[in-house]
Amino acid sequence: MRGLRATPADYILGGQQMLEHVMETRRRKLTFRAWRRGFREMDLYMGSFADKFLPDFDESQLDEFERLLAVPDWDVYAWLIGQKDVPDKHKGPVLDQLVAFRYAAQAG
Numbered sequence: 781m782r783g784l785r786a787t788p789a790d791y792i793l794g795g796q797q798m799l800e801h802v803m804e805t806r807r808r809k810l811t812f813r814a815w816r817r818g819f820r821e822m823d824l825y826m827g828s829f830a831d832k833f834l835p836d837f838d839e840s841q842l843d844e845f846e847r848l849l850a851v852p853d854w855d856v857y858a859w860l861i862g863q864k865d866v867p868d869k870h871k872g873p874v875l876d877q878l879v880a881f882r883y884a885a886q887a888g
Contacts, residue, residue: 817853826878848875
């Protein structure tokens, strides 16, 4: 019966597996936050962007996206529609990608 019992070692992930697990957990949390921004337009825009791009983002891209999630919705929205200039401290490749992203409504 020894083979049927799990040992603590069975639950320990290797270094690369642990990193992948941490990154995947982080992606899921950021996606959740992106879908719950505060007003529906930003939920749809940021959530759809997260669904499409976060699975392929590396750690630095996730860092930038997380910083954008900390910015008030109305500021990000103003940047997206070109109503306000983006402050230098928020400029970066992920924001450029977000501005270029086009939300496509989906049935259902």
